[in-house]
Amino acid sequence: KAGVTQTPRYLIKTRGQQVTLSCSPISGHRSVSWYQQTPGQGLQFLFEYFSETQRNKGNFPGRFSGRQFSNSRSEMNVSTLELGDSALYLCASSLTSGTGAYEQYFGPGTRLTVT
């Protein structure tokens, strides 16, 4: 079974531009979460989608948005890029979402550099 895939793997953008990152979860997984990792802040939760609905969101400005499609694929968008948005963006998929224990599987990440 294929793992979580993220595209593109590397991206260089200029301040003020916008960017869209894509995540394809493991087949059959319906929950997708996004995380940002920076050297200063570590791994921080951005948002979670389940069955096309946002289940949760982290403490990030409105410039960060996401969505999930009917096939469970997810995209996140960052508008008006700032230098501080340079980070590794990670996507994680899980079979479902709930109060039980669910393993999450992470993709390799998209390395975004803002210049």
Place this chain on the structure above:
Amino acid sequence: DAKTTQPPSMDCAEGRAANLPCNHSTISGNEYVYWYRQIHSQGPQYIIHGLKNNETNEMASLIITEDRKSSTLILPHATLRDTAVYYCIVRDPLGLYGGATNKLIFGTGTLLAVQP
């Protein structure tokens, strides 16, 4: 904020058992303990999780104290490929909107260095 505290770094000799401690003194009765690891610049990898009982899988064992305020991840025979940052996570299952969520709150983790 993360609900766990871990030592920032540990060393382990190759072939020996690595015992990684984690404190989670404010854990609630229905909150699971998860362990993930991250090898440099890769996505985190799930290792194991538990609620009350000790757990074992092909990668590791998880020992949770009876009062559930701390746990230990055991890698029985550490190899050089086990060098990574290990995260102990207590997941709050309720999300921003009151419903269930898979949100993980990562702390700073423990950098395990396996020495040859």
